[in-house]
Amino acid sequence: MTLARALGEVGVLSTAASVTTLAWAGWNDALLTLARTSTLAFCCVVAFYYNDLYDFRIVRSFRDFASRLLQAFGVAFILLAALYASVSDLKMSNGAFILSILAILGVLVPLRAVSYGLMRRRLFVERVLILGRGAMANKIVREIESRPYLRYEIVGIVDDASGSDQTLSGYPTFGTLERLDKILKATDPHRIILALTERRTRLPVRQLLDARISGRAVEDAVNAYERFTGKIAIESLTPSNLIFSSDFRKSRLDLAAGRAASLLVAVVGLILFAPLLGLIALAIKTEDILSKRPAGPVFFVQERLGMRSKRFSLVKFRTMLVTTNSRSEWVLDNSDRITVVGRWLRKFRLDEIPQFINVIRGDMNLVGPRPHPASNVELFGEKIAYYSLRCSIRPGITGWAQIRLGYANNLEEETEKMRYDLYYIKHLSFWLDLRILFDTVKTVVFGRGAQFGIQPPAAPPVSGAAAALEVGGR
Numbered sequence: 001m002t003l004a005r006a007l008g009e010v011g012v013l014s015t016a017a018s019v020t021t022l023a024w025a026g027w028n029d030a031l032l033t034l035a036r037t038s039t040l041a042f043c044c045v046v047a048f049y050y051n052d053l054y055d056f057r058i059v060r061s062f063r064d065f066a067s068r069l070l071q072a073f074g075v076a077f078i079l080l081a082a083l084y085a086s087v088s089d090l091k092m093s094n095g096a097f098i099l100s101i102l103a104i105l106g107v108l109v110p111l112r113a114v115s116y117g118l119m120r121r122r123l124f125v126e127r128v129l130i131l132g133r134g135a136m137a138n139k140i141v142r143e144i145e146s147r148p149y150l151r152y153e154i155v156g157i158v159d160d161a162s163g164s165d166q167t168l169s170g171y172p173t174f175g176t177l178e179r180l181d182k183i184l185k186a187t188d189p190h191r192i193i194l195a196l197t198e199r200r201t202r203l204p205v206r207q208l209l210d211a212r213i214s215g216r217a218v219e220d221a222v223n224a225y226e227r228f229t230g231k232i233a234i235e236s237l238t239p240s241n242l243i244f245s246s247d248f249r250k251s252r253l254d255l256a257a258g259r260a261a262s263l264l265v266a267v268v269g270l271i272l273f274a275p276l277l278g279l280i281a282l283a284i285k286t287e288d289i290l291s292k293r294p295a296g297p298v299f300f301v302q303e304r305l306g307m308r309s310k311r312f313s314l315v316k317f318r319t320m321l322v323t324t325n326s327r328s329e330w331v332l333d334n335s336d337r338i339t340v341v342g343r344w345l346r347k348f349r350l351d352e353i354p355q356f357i358n359v360i361r362g363d364m365n366l367v368g369p370r371p372h373p374a375s376n377v378e379l380f381g382e383k384i385a386y387y388s389l390r391c392s393i394r395p396g397i398t399g400w401a402q403i404r405l406g407y408a409n410n411l412e413e414e415t416e417k418m419r420y421d422l423y424y425i426k427h428l429s430f431w432l433d434l435r436i437l438f439d440t441v442k443t444v445v446f447g448r449g450a451q452f453g454i455q456p457p458a459a460p461p462v463s464g465a466a467a468a469l470e471v472g473g474r
Contacts, residue, residue: 005054006045006046006048006049006054007045009045009048009054009108010038010041010042010045012107012111013041013044013045013104013107013108014034014037014038014041014042016103016104016106016107017037017038017040017041017099017100017103017104018033018034018037018038019103020099020100020102020103021033021036021037021096021099021100021103022034024095024096024099025095025096032089033096035090036090036091036092036096037092037096037100039080039083039090040080040092040097040100040101040104041104043076043077043079043080043083044072044073044076044104046076046079047072047073047074047075047076047079048072048076049438049442050075050441050442050445051068051071051072051075052068053065053068053069053072056119056147056148056149057146057147060148061116061120062112062113062116062117065112065116073101118151119148119149119151120148124151125151125152125153126151126152126153126190126191127153127155127187127188127189127190127191128144128152128153128154128155128189128190128191128192128193129154129155129156129157129158129183129184129187129189129191129192129193130154130156130157130158130171130192130193130195130221131157131158131160131177131180131192131193131194131195131196131204132157132158132160132194132195132196132197132221133157133159133160133173133195134160134195134196134197135236136195136197136221136222136225136233136236137157137195137221139221139225139233140193140195140221140224140225140228141154141171143225143228143229144228147228150228152191154171155171155187155188155189156171156172156173156174156183156187157171157172157173157174158173158174158175158176158177158180158183159173159174159175159176159177160176160177160196160197160198160202174186174187177202177204180204180207181207184207184211184216189216190216190217191216191217191218191219192208192211192216192217192218192219193219193220193221193224194208194218194219194220194221195221221233221236222236222237222241226423230400230404230420230423231404231416231419231420231422231423232419232422232423232426233419234384234385234386234415234418234419234422235385237385237386242386242389245426247426247427248425248426250393250428251429253430254428254429254430255428257430258365258366258367258428258430258433259365259394261366261430261433262359262364262365262366262367263359263360265356265359265366266356266357266359266360266366267356267360269353269356270353270356270357270360273353276350276353277353277354280317280341280345280350280353281298281317283341284298284317284318284339284341284342285298287339287340287341293321294322296318296321296322297318298317298318299315299316299317299318299354300315300316300317300318300319300320301313301314301315302314302373303373303374303375304363304371304372304373304374304395305371305372305373305374305377305391305395306363306364306371306391306394306395307391307392307393307394307395308391308392309377309388309391311374312358312361312363312371314355314358314363314364314371315354315355315357315358316351316352316354316355317342317345317350317351317353317354318342318351319338319339319341319342319343319345319346319351320337320338320339320342321337321339323337348444349440349443349444352397352398355397356397358397359397362394363394363395364394364395364396364397365393365394365395365396365397366396366397366398366433366437367396367397367398367399367433367436367437368393368394368395368396368399368424369390369393369395369396369399369401369421369424369425370395370396370399370401370402371395372390379411380411380414383411383415384411384414384415384418385418386418386422387418389422389425390418390421390422390425392425393425393428398436398437398440399420399421399424399436400420400421400423400424400432400436401417401418401420401421401424402440402443403436403439403440403443404420405417405420424436
């Protein structure tokens with residue numbers, strides 16, 4: 001949805017700028033004017049996208065939007081200046097430029113004000129009734145409350161265990177499932193979300209079927225949670241959810257397109273970045289010499305698990321001090337070993353460039369679940385549900401879990417990343433890959449997500465290879 005909003009706004013802003021400029025300057029060279037205003041609108045929208053102005057999870061109010069708008073325009077002007085330096089014909093006159101900016105602001109600001117106003121006033125809301133009061137119901141309530149842009153209003157909870165008058169997060173509980181007919185008449189919901197703890201003997205099939213036929217949406221809580229969050233609640237997932245799912249079907253066209261794009265980017269990337277690769281190697285060796293510590297290799301090579309559980313040697317630039325002591329492979333446990341050069345390489349993900357070699361060799365794709373160290377696979381397979389599904393596709397340099405979560409520092413965070421990885425595997429497509437690449441560029445350009453995980457470790461460290469040079473969880 002974020003990318004769709006951005007693409008839609010390109011057309012709206014481009015049209016506003018073009019119409020205003022043509023009305024002022026006349027229709028001479030109309031095509032050139034259209035190209036120039038469209039270029040301006042495109043640069044603005046790209047800057048808005050990379051300043052998170054399309055992400056309502058981050059920019060939650062019009063005040064947040066307004067505070068970021070000036071910075072976003074600054075980025076847009078930098079992009080535009082670089083483009084003008086490359087293609088001088090696209091440069092606009094001062095008058096046309098100012099008029100176009102005013103037209104863009106004249107459309108953009110009222111449009112966003114109306115959008116946030118509708119969210120705040122909760123107009124056109126969809127009334128939601130939740131069946132169940134367990135952990136999954138709690139998650140659904142929290143997700144709806146944290147996403148006002150969904151325009152959902154929870155009208156109440158149906159108790160799947162008893163007829164108590166207790167409430168869940170302040171919402172009324174309307175008795176038991178046996179009274180569902182009367183509850184539906186009283187609450188008149190547009191959507192019913194099933195979060196029942198036990199369904200085998202308690203699922204109100206007739207009432208739900210009648211509700212569905214009457215036009216009400218009936219949705220499983222696992223599917224709703226997935227739609228809200230972009231991850232799968234693996235703790236509530238059953239094998240039948242996977243076996244009978246219409247997803248998890250990998251289109252041959254999507255697979256071929258993803259592989260072709262990965263090869264093209266890897267080959268072109270190695271050629272374009274060849275001078276940079278040399279400079280990075282020189283910087284790594286120079287730091288070793290100046291610090292008077294034992295010299296280490298330029299590259300870090302580690303055995304990782306790939307598609308169909310095939311093992312391969314992953315190649316990265318070394319960003320840590322060499323050690324022969326046994327260490328865990330969590331990022332936080334090794335932060336003291338990161339070198340000065342390594343910290344910068346990690347910040348902008350430059351240490352990952354040599355993995356283009358893995359892409360060319362067929363070990364990896366550009367996008368996919370990050371390959372885990374072979375030394376951790378046994379533990380993860382034992383502790384994380386459905387872990388083996390990660391090996392059903394090629395691993396990637398970047399992925400859905402990486403742009404959503406970053407590094408993992410304990411088993412709990414690895415499990416959370418698995419929720420995102422499983423979502424990617426389920427919905428794998430060329431367009432999802434494209435969205436991930438857009439967000440990866442945001443991470444690289446702005447140096448985001450390079451912190452050492454999300455929380456302090458909450459689980460015992462995992463022992464890796466005794467002489468590991470690097471962290472394996474990346």
